[in-house]
Amino acid sequence: MNILILAKDYPPKVGGVENYSQNLAEGLRKYQNCQVLSFAIKDSPISKVDRLPVKRIQPIIESEFVKSIQFSLMVLWILSTTKVDVIYATTWKVAAPVFLLKRIFNFKLFITVHGAEITRHKNNRLTMAIMRTVLKSARQIISVSDFTKTKVLEYCKDLKPNSVKVVPNGIHFEDLKPKDKINSRKRLGLSQDSLVLLTISRIDQRKGQGIVIEAIPKLISTYPQLRYIIVGDGPYRQQLEKRVKQLKIEAHVFFTGFVDFKELDYYYSACDMFVLLNTMESDQDFEGFGLVFAEAAYYKKISIAGNNGGPMEVINNKVTGYLIEPNTTNLLKLFKEVDLSPEHLTKMGEAAYRRTAKKYDIQKMIHQTNSIITENR
Incomplete structure (x- = not known):
């Protein structure tokens, strides 16, 4: 044919x-x-x-x-x-x-x-x-x-x-090559005791990087070693960088810009959680699927996502990650209520991996x- x-x-x-x-x-x-x-x-x-x-x-x-x-x-x-x-x-x-x-x-x-x-x-x-x-x-x-x-x-x-x-x-699973977490953190200059959040996405308002940034000042009172890494570029980046300076959290938020595909292995491997709080203010612009959540799961990482659009199908809520209404209040509430121990994150990450390997x-x-x-x- x-x-x-x-x-x-x-x-x-x-x-x-x-x-x-x-x-x-x-x-x-x-x-x-x-x-x-x-x-x-x-x-x-x-x-x-x-x-x-x-x-x-x-x-x-x-x-x-x-x-x-x-x-x-x-x-x-x-x-x-x-x-x-x-x-x-x-x-x-x-x-x-x-x-x-x-x-x-x-x-x-x-x-x-x-x-x-x-x-x-x-x-x-x-x-x-x-x-x-x-x-x-x-x-x-x-x-x-x-x-x-x-x-x-x-x-x-x-x-x-x-x-x-x-x-x-x-996903081409053979293209994704998980690395050792300790070595990945060394390569990226991250301390081993940090709580590392990662977003890999185009930087625009709908992707929710700004929601996470607004939560950082309160989160670091509980997690002083928290680091939020934003990989990607886009029209909203300059505004977010300005906001980070206003909040005086430059030591906790890092913008990498474009990262080569092969280097993403180290970012995924180094993080504790993948966060992309996709919003949907109207049905004229929404996340139709959310392949990046499935990619994160292949590295045995849980995801935190907005409870709308395609991510609702990729993430099994409270099993392979968390779906929340995408705003700062709900994100802070989640961090207070859920178990973020390494053991629990590992257990959920394993479940996320199995789901992705089977479905995607x-x-x-x-x-x-x-x-x-x-x-x-």
């Missing part, structure tokens, strides 16, 4: 959907003949590790309308010169410019839905109408979580429940996705 995978962005660009697109493409190529169509990244070298054909379009100008035309013309050219049985769009938006071509070329269309792209434009009637039409034209929709599926069915009432299949995101293997994700494609061809 010949599959054309459409991805607006693709590695070397960094991001959750970008990684998903690469994992999907490289996984499916073991079963099918796959090629990828995406856009090139301005001022960025092309990755030299592509394991299948990847065509990257150079945008004429940074206009979504013009890029859509370019994308459509390139798909038309591929369909005219190559037999394509399936087009797999990694978001509904990349399917929008080409779904009408189904009537001419008779391919089957599959679309992945991740989360907020379903609800982000809910106040724009035209965009929502286009989205509903595109999704309805799909042979099968694949959702990364049950929560995202509920949003798809809520906003696309013409869809039948069985038209959306849930296939959770997966990338090979399981690929096998389920390929089965859905094959059954609905």
Whole structure:
């Protein structure tokens, strides 16, 4: 079977959907003949590790309308010169410019839905109408979580429940290499008696780094050796760094900026708990899945997360981590009430690892996705 995978962005660009697109493409190529169509990244070298054909379009100008035309013309050219049985769009938006071509070329269309792209434009009637039409034209929709599926069915009432299949995101476990905790702390300059909290994420308001920072002054009265490490970058970083100085907690909060993938092993291994208090002020922006919580669990670390969106499915509350309403008061209350002894954290971390190893293997994700494609061809 010949599959054309459409991805607006693709590695070397960094991001959750970008990684998903690469994992999907490289996984499916073991079963099918796959090629990828995406856009090139301005001022960025092309990755030299592509394991299948990847065509990257150079945008004429940074206009979504013009890029859509370019994308459509390139798909038309591929369909005219190559037999394509399936087009797999990694978001509904990349399917929008080409779904009408189904009537001419008779391919089957599959679309992945991740989360907020379903609800982000809910106040724009035209965009929502286009989205509903595109999704309805799909042979099968694949959702990364049950929560995202509920949003798809809520906003696309013409869809039948069985038209959306849930296939959770997966992890390349062989790429994650847990390290010794003592040596990891030495490498990162952390004392062995510190209580280390870790967040790895884009720094923006919805990710909740600010909620944790506001709790630090009171937490250090009980845990004077507490250290909060924030890995990543984003538009909210400067504001948070300023707030840390105002609270005079520079000795307890550290911003690392971007960290190479291989170095993340040491950060995960050095921490005691992973904390990402994802908020959901409206359903226009939310955590559709939360793969980072599953990654932390692979290192046998518990997570503290916001009680909303996809993380509710990744974390088994009070067994593999804690789900709370994301605010500083609830975080402080949690630290007062739960057992943070090394023995208890180890026990929960082991449970988190077992859950992740069972549910979120990338090979399981690929096998389920390929089965859905094959059954609905």
